[in-house]
Each structure stands twice: as structure tokens, then as C-alpha cells.
Amino acid sequence: MRAISSGEPWRGRVVVIRPDESRFPASISAAPVRLRKGRRILHAVLTMEDITDYELANHDLQERKKHEAMRTMVAGISHDFNNLLSGMVGNAYLLRKAVREDPKAMRRLATLEEALEEATAIIQGLVVYARGEEDGSGVLPLFPFVKEWCKEVRSQLPEGVELQLQLQPGHYPMRGDVALLKQVLTAVADNAVDALAGCERPRIAVSFGPEEESAVPEPLRGRGRVARLDVADSGCGIPGRLMERIWQPFFTTKPQGNGLGLTVARENMARLGGVMTVDSTEGEGTTVSLWLPLAG
Structure with missing residues (x-):
């Protein structure tokens, strides 16, 4: 109707409802058909195309781009945190030697080392995610x-x-x-x-x-x-x-x-x-x- 009333071609996206009430996205183009002479519009030509596959493919592409950007960011963060953890693990090892005669300090150090192990495992998981590595074969x-x-x-x-x-x-x-x-x-x-x-x-x-x-x-x-x-x-x-x-x-x-x-x-x-x-x-x-x- 817009093409007929304005006299200009029109193209847009609509959602079409099937008889079974299911829906699908469609691209519609409408163009007016005029008399060979004069400006009178006889009718309009309407074409419709189901664009479900196109929109799904475009959505998948955008998701891949989003995850690639996130992997790049996670890679940088995990690298920095991994360096920090390496220093903390090394110092905990040296501290263990220094306080081995103090049972209370050793218990607290053991708690610290457990937390460092958990943090290291989390960082390793982020590294695997950032690199996009495939899972192991075991x-x-x-x-x-x-x-x-x-x-x-x-x-x-x-x-x-x-x-x-x-x-x-x-x-x-x-x-x-x-x-x-x-x-x-x-x-x-x-x-x-x-x-x-x-x-x-x-x-x-x-x-x-x-x-x-x-x-x-x-x-x-x-x-x-x-x-x-x-x-x-x-x-x-x-x-x-x-x-x-x-x-x-x-x-x-x-x-x-x-x-x-x-x-x-x-x-x-x-x-x-x-x-x-x-x-x-x-x-x-x-x-x-x-x-x-x-x-x-």
C-alpha cells in the first residue's frame, strides 16, 4: 500500500503468520506499475522472500564475532593473572620453608595454597577457552x-x-x-x-x-x-x-x-x-x- 500511495518502490522486513499460526521473517519488496504514458498507477508488484536462513546465519556470525572479541580480552586478562599467581605460588613455596617450625602458620599457609591451586585451575580454564583449544582425547x-x-x-x-x-x-x-x-x-x-x-x-x-x-x-x-x-x-x-x-x-x-x-x-x-x-x-x-x- 505504501508503494501505491507514494508512487515509490518500497522494501522492508515483516513477520508473516502462517495458517498454523507459526511465524517466519520475510523480506518484502513492492514497486508501482504505471501506464506507459502518464503518472497513473495501475497496480503494484509485490515479492516476498523467506529470510529465516539468512537471519539465522547472520545471528551465528554475530555470535562468533562476539565470542572472538571476548576470547581476545580473556586471553589478556588470564595472562596477567597467571603472572601474578606464579609469583604468589613461588613466594608461598619459600614461605613454607621459613615457617615450617610453626604449626599455626603452616595450617594457614596450607589454606592459602589450596586457594592458589583453585585460582590456578580457573585461570587455566580461561586460557583453554581463550585459545579455542579442542578437548583432550582421554x-x-x-x-x-x-x-x-x-x-x-x-x-x-x-x-x-x-x-x-x-x-x-x-x-x-x-x-x-x-x-x-x-x-x-x-x-x-x-x-x-x-x-x-x-x-x-x-x-x-x-x-x-x-x-x-x-x-x-x-x-x-x-x-x-x-x-x-x-x-x-x-x-x-x-x-x-x-x-x-x-x-x-x-x-x-x-x-x-x-x-x-x-x-x-x-x-x-x-x-x-x-x-x-x-x-x-x-x-x-x-x-x-x-x-x-x-x-x-
Whole structure:
């Protein structure tokens, strides 16, 4: 109608609703057709093109550019922090020699060294993410790994938080890097604990076991057996309007958050060949699902 009323060609993007009420983006071009002589417009020619594939490809391209920029930034930060940690680890080693006759000082030093080891592991995970390295080729038995991880989570939970476990024993070999998987699990557990702030009955439920092929996400279908690890919290949940933003770098709803935890974890899951999904209901809680492809 704009092309007819103005007499000028028009091009734009619209959302088209199909008879089944599904929607798709389309590019529409309209041009007026005039009499050979005169300015009278007889009708307009309208063309429409489904641009779903184009918009998906453009979105993927923008996401890749965003993550490449973030990797460059993370590489610089991790390099600087790694240098600082190296000096701290070296000085802790020298300090151990100096205070070895003082039991109280040795206990405090042991606590410091544990914190330095954890910080070093985090930095190493960021280095792997920044370099875009592929995961290792070792085969990891998932059930004992998950069982041991649950013990660590239980020992570090704040007082009053209940941990429920539903782990199905079995042979679940996964090819991948232990450090990458641990980084993913650490980020998921940290988010679950943070979500429990102010919760009357704080609870984290962990379930693990095989999953039917019909239930796995599309990228993993037809690729063999898949194990699923769910970490569910009874926290505040994520508002629906924010769900699409949880994967964006630096997006966070936590006052002290940096917005990198889930982003890096999702990228590392992809390097492991797996998929991470999030299901959340505001006021009820959040479930993070890790879909892990099995070897053999």
C-alpha cells in the first residue's frame, strides 16, 4: 500500500503468520506499475522472500564475532593473572620453608595454597577457552567423576542448604578433558548456590543417568548414547524476559557477578561435544542440564 500511495518502490522486513499460526521473517519488496504514458498507477508488484536462513546465519556470525572479541580480552586478562599467581605460588613455596617450625602458620599457609591451586585451575580454564583449544582425547568414566564431584559440592555448600542426589550407576565413558568438564560443573554449582540467596528452603538436586535418544537436543541425536546431568535449585528462578540473555557475555543479575560463568561453561561444553540447556520458572527455581555424549 505504501508503494501505491507514494508512487515509490518500497522494501522492508515483516513477520508473516502462517495458517498454523507459526511465524517466519520475510523480506518484502513492492514497486508501482504505471501506464506507459502518464503518472497513473495501475497496480503494484509485490515479492516476498523467506529470510529465516539468512537471519539465522547472520545471528551465528554475530555470535562468533562476539565470542572472538571476548576470547581476545580473556586471553589478556588470564595472562596477567597467571603472572601474578606464579609469583604468589613461588613466594608461598619459600614461605613454607621459613615457617615450617610453626604449626599455626603452616595450617594457614596450607589454606592459602589450596586457594592458589583453585585460582590456578580457573585461570587455566580461561586460557583453554581463550585459545579455542579442542578437548583432550582421554576417556573419562563419568559416574565416579560425578560422584566425586557431588562430594566436593556437599563439602562446600553453605550451612542449611540441602543436597539431593539421584545418580544411576553404570558405565558412562566420555571422551574429553577433565579440566574442561570440571570448569563447567563448577560454574553450574556456583550459579545454583547463588540462586538460593534468601530462599526459605534452599535445596539443590543433582540427577545423573542415561537419556533416551528421543529426549536429547537436536545436535546430539543420532550420535550414539548420551548421559544427562541435571543440577536443579529451588531458588528465585529466571524471569522469562531475561532467558534469552543468560548466554550473553557479561550479562548478570548478581551484584558481584561478572557474566562470564555460563558463557564460558557453554563454550567448554561445546568443545566437549555436549550441549547445555537451561529451564527456569520465576519463583520456583532453575534446572541446568548437561547433555554428555558417550564414547563407544
